[in-house]
Amino acid sequence: MKLEGKKAIWKDYQKEIADDKYFYVRSCIRQNFFPGSETAFIRILREELGKDIFEHPCHTTCTGIGYHGDIVPLDTMMTVVARQFALMTEAGYENLVPSCITSFGIYTEVLDTWHHFPEVEAKVRDYLIKATGREFKIPVNIAHASDITYKFRKEIAAKAKYKLVNKETGQPLKVVEHIGCHYSKMFPDKGVGGAEYPYVLVGMIEEWGGEVVDYPERRHCCGFGFRQYLVQANRGYSIACSHKKFESMEPYKPDMIITNCPGCPMFLDKWQYAIAEMEGKTYGENGHGIPVFTYEEVAGMVLGYNPWDLGLQTHQVSCETVLDKIGIPYNPDEKYNGINGIKLGVPEMPVNLKCC
Amino acid sequence: MNKKVVVIGGGIAGMESSAHLAALGYEVTLLEKTDKLGGHLLNWEKLFPTMRMGKEVVTFLNEGVEKGKVNVIYNAEILNTKEIMNGFSITLNNNIVLESDAILVTTGYDLFDASKKEEYGFGIYDNVITSAELEEKFMKGEKITTSDGKIPKRIGFVHCVGSRDEKVGNTYCSKVCCVTAVKQSIEIKEHLPETDVYCFYMDLRMYGMHFEALYRESQEKWGVNFVRGRLSEACENMDGSILVKVEDTLAGKPMKMSVDLLVLMVGFEPSLGTKKVGKILNLQFGVNRFFKTQDQHTLTNVSNVKGIFFAGSCTGPKTITNTITDARAAASTIANYLSGHDIHNRIMTSDIKATV
Amino acid sequence: MIEFGYNIAKDRQIDFDKNDKRISTYVRENEPSFKTCISCGTCTATCSAANFTDFNFRKLQLMVRRGETLEVKEEIKKCMLCGKCYLACPRGVNTRNVIIQINQAIEKIENHDI
Ligand code: SF4
Ligand code: SF4
Ligand code: SF4
Numbered sequence: 001m002k003l004e005g006k007k008a009i010w011k012d013y014q015k016e017i018a019d020d021k022y023f024y025v026r027s028c029i030r031q032n033f034f035p036g037s038e039t040a041f042i043r044i045l046r047e048e049l050g051k052d053i054f055e056h057p058c059h060t061t062c063t064g065i066g067y068h069g070d071i072v073p074l075d076t077m078m079t080v081v082a083r084q085f086a087l088m089t090e091a092g093y094e095n096l097v098p099s100c101i102t103s104f105g106i107y108t109e110v111l112d113t114w115h116h117f118p119e120v121e122a123k124v125r126d127y128l129i130k131a132t133g134r135e136f137k138i139p140v141n142i143a144h145a146s147d148i149t150y151k152f153r154k155e156i157a158a159k160a161k162y163k164l165v166n167k168e169t170g171q172p173l174k175v176v177e178h179i180g181c182h183y184s185k186m187f188p189d190k191g192v193g194g195a196e197y198p199y200v201l202v203g204m205i206e207e208w209g210g211e212v213v214d215y216p217e218r219r220h221c222c223g224f225g226f227r228q229y230l231v232q233a234n235r236g237y238s239i240a241c242s243h244k245k246f247e248s249m250e251p252y253k254p255d256m257i258i259t260n261c262p263g264c265p266m267f268l269d270k271w272q273y274a275i276a277e278m279e280g281k282t283y284g285e286n287g288h289g290i291p292v293f294t295y296e297e298v299a300g301m302v303l304g305y306n307p308w309d310l311g312l313q314t315h316q317v318s319c320e321t322v323l324d325k326i327g328i329p330y331n332p333d334e335k336y337n338g339i340n341g342i343k344l345g346v347p348e349m350p351v352n353l354k355c356c
Numbered sequence: 357m358n359k360k361v362v363v364i365g366g367g368i369a370g371m372e373s374s375a376h377l378a379a380l381g382y383e384v385t386l387l388e389k390t391d392k393l394g395g396h397l398l399n400w401e402k403l404f405p406t407m408r409m410g411k412e413v414v415t416f417l418n419e420g421v422e423k424g425k426v427n428v429i430y431n432a433e434i435l436n437t438k439e440i441m442n443g444f445s446i447t448l449n450n451n452i453v454l455e456s457d458a459i460l461v462t463t464g465y466d467l468f469d470a471s472k473k474e475e476y477g478f479g480i481y482d483n484v485i486t487s488a489e490l491e492e493k494f495m496k497g498e499k500i501t502t503s504d505g506k507i508p509k510r511i512g513f514v515h516c517v518g519s520r521d522e523k524v525g526n527t528y529c530s531k532v533c534c535v536t537a538v539k540q541s542i543e544i545k546e547h548l549p550e551t552d553v554y555c556f557y558m559d560l561r562m563y564g565m566h567f568e569a570l571y572r573e574s575q576e577k578w579g580v581n582f583v584r585g586r587l588s589e590a591c592e593n594m595d596g597s598i599l600v601k602v603e604d605t606l607a608g609k610p611m612k613m614s615v616d617l618l619v620l621m622v623g624f625e626p627s628l629g630t631k632k633v634g635k636i637l638n639l640q641f642g643v644n645r646f647f648k649t650q651d652q653h654t655l656t657n658v659s660n661v662k663g664i665f666f667a668g669s670c671t672g673p674k675t676i677t678n679t680i681t682d683a684r685a686a687a688s689t690i691a692n693y694l695s696g697h698d699i700h701n702r703i704m705t706s707d708i709k710a711t712v
Numbered sequence: 713m714i715e716f717g718y719n720i721a722k723d724r725q726i727d728f729d730k731n732d733k734r735i736s737t738y739v740r741e742n743e744p745s746f747k748t749c750i751s752c753g754t755c756t757a758t759c760s761a762a763n764f765t766d767f768n769f770r771k772l773q774l775m776v777r778r779g780e781t782l783e784v785k786e787e788i789k790k791c792m793l794c795g796k797c798y799l800a801c802p803r804g805v806n807t808r809n810v811i812i813q814i815n816q817a818i819e820k821i822e823n824h825d826i
Pocket of ligand 1: 101102179180181182183221222223224225226261262263264
């Protein structure tokens with residue numbers, strides 16, 4: 001593998017990322033899947049980087065999952081998106097930062113549609129006024145939250161207490177990265193590094209001390225795929241996608257996986273459990289799985305945040321193997337405490353997938 | 357006094373047309389940007405479909421240039437041109453000024469830059485090379501090995517790289533690469549009889565005399581395999597071999613296959629010189645960005661500017677045979693023009709006829 | 713093991729690296745004309761079996777090349793060995809003998825002879 005070749009491509013796919021005054025829109029699913037991630041992002045931006053990041057209490061889902069699942073019609077989706085823009089305009093912000101990759105894809109797609117079909121934009125403005133009385137300005141900058149984290153990866157590294165390095169061996173951890181399909185597969189020039197060799201997560205991994213694993217099925221979908229997952233009878237396709245990826249990455253013995261899409265960590269994490277229980281196969285060391293993290297969780301980890309504040313206890317594949325390798329301290333007794341300190345009870349452990 | 361013709365570009369088209377113009381009695385100056393005549397042919401060892409040496413053709417062409425006492429100017433670059441009484445004045449670098457009654461443009465093609473097909477990993481994966489690089493190995497008598505010096509057990513050839521591809525902006529067929537792949541496959545089998553060769557094609561264009569026979573020989577005598585499908589992507593396996601993904605369209609199933617070496621059959625693009633000279637001389641370009649001839653069937657060597665003519669692959673991909681034929685045709689068209697026939701008027705009459 | 717109500721979907725991809733190419737090697741050796749097939753489909757167009765079932769000689773020979781052994785074993789049963797295809801083939805592939813050789817190869821594999 002020639003790194004210079006990748007670098008040449010990375011140079012071609014750089015995008016404008018605003019450097020302050022962000023209007024943050026949360027994901028409708030991430031708060032359930034990985035509840036500490038968005039909070040960690042806001043904390044890092046405010047406390048570590050001193051940025052202005054605003055959340056509007058009235059913002060909603062972008063309807064992306066319904067749209068891609070063929071349930072929400074295009075006009076409805078665009079009108080909901082227009083309403084998010086209106087909230088941003090009213091709050092006096094211009095830089096939109098979605099937490100979800102699918103939302104990022106949706107916003108980008110809507111703006112591209114309006115760019116090519118101004119009459120559609122006019123129609124949606126009309127719908128929005130009729131429905132809510134609101135008006136909006138087009139965002140000056142749209143960057144995914146991973147783009148922002150990427151932009152400040154060096155600042156984060158400068159403040160980091162830990163590196164993605166095995167403290168016993170001194171070797172960098174081997175990290176698989178997976179960008180969500182909607183990050184740059186629809187609009188390659190809207191993603192840092194493009195679609196074939198995306199750089200957004202690679203940049204973070206390199207900066208924070210890890211080593212990126214490039215494996216043959218790197219570009220393959222994580223398996224979310226909306227319709228594949230939403231209907232139970234189709235889930236075999238979803239798990240088959242994740243399965244294909246695990247089989248392909250397995251020989252590289254990755255220490256961890258980092259993702260930036262809500263679906264990817266969810267499926268790459270939970271399907272390891274399902275595969276283990278269906279077929280008895282596990283992909284990590286000694287019957288464990290390969291821990292899967294969001295980039296915010298990893299940023300929080302290197303910054304020395306308490307793993308349980310980051311929500312790592314909600315992962316199916318236990319994260320302790322990685323914490324131990326890096327040497328991040330944690331209190332196992334507090335793993336299943338709620339934020340108010342009350343014990344929530346220990347979940348039932350799987351049969352085949354070893355969890356701590 | 358003899359009439360003068362300046363030929364721009366010392367590849368095979370420029371050489372053969374110069375020889376013929378000289379034989380017709382004109383005073384010919386041949387401008388070449390490098391310090392050698394022969395163009396791309398200098399980099400090609402054996403030629404399809406006869407496997408004769410490229411050198412022999414260069415020798416033949418050189419003889420014509422020498423016998424005709426063509427004035428060859430090496431390392432020439434055109435700075436500007438002016439129209440003067442019944443002709444042109446051409447200023448070169450090193451301040452040489454040439455006058456001519458007619459100009460023949462033979463500025464040729466460049467090979468497609470394979471790194472633009474990002475998903476094939478040229479310039480990134482060590483075992484992805486181009487057809488030109490493979491030819492260079494044949495030329496230098498180098499061993500055909502993988503990047504780590506092993507004998508490849510399986511080699512893949514990818515047809516149509518940079519040709520017939522909307523995504524890179526080249527929708528035309530480059531015409532020579534199918535049969536070149538067949539030729540190079542046979543050469544691989546000659547060097548490495550134990551190596552399996554797979555050609556991935558969309559259509560096999562064996563239109564030339566004896567091309568079909570070569571194709572058949574590749575199967576019958578050498579056991580070369582053909583898969584009708586175009587690569588969707590290439591990835592690197594852990595051992596450095598290349599995993600290709602393709603639909604075996606005839607089997608009606610997607611397929612993956614590992615090859616130890618992947619050869620990309622790079623197509624033609626208008627050369628940098630073609631673009632530059634076209635601008636200086638105000639020449640029209642066609643839809644494929646090669647020069648536009650005034651008529652597809654009848655005025656194949658005639659440009660939009662009176663007194664300027666074309667030969668060779670500056671008007672589109674051509675085989676060596678076609679280029680040499682075209683060069684001779686251009687010489688005779690110029691002779692026609694210089695003896696007073698108004699070629700542009702001939703367009704007018706045919707146009708009038710057509711409209712009537 | 714838990715019943716999830718779904719299974720890991722079967723991969724449709726031809727796994728060329730893992731597939732068994734012994735039939736292909738055997739037929740190539742024993743009926744060399746097999747190598748010159750260009751998948752034009754004339755055989756299938758003329759085939760009586762193909763007119764009424766989804767049997768397809770063109771596809772069958774590809775399945776052989778790709779090592780899709782299970783499919784080959786299933787499909788080859790449908791050929792009636794009439795030899796019409798041999799008459800029609802523009803490359804002169806001895807299609808009938810190809811069928812015979814495939815069957816022999818299957819038998820030999822089962823008997824561990826190849
Ligand atoms: S969750 Fe999977 S399918 Fe969805 S965008 Fe991410 S990678 Fe693609
Ligand atoms: S000659 Fe063959 S390989 Fe070349 S562009 Fe045409 S079809 Fe493709
Ligand atoms: S087969 Fe698929 S990739 Fe090829 S042209 Fe059709 S849609 Fe595009």
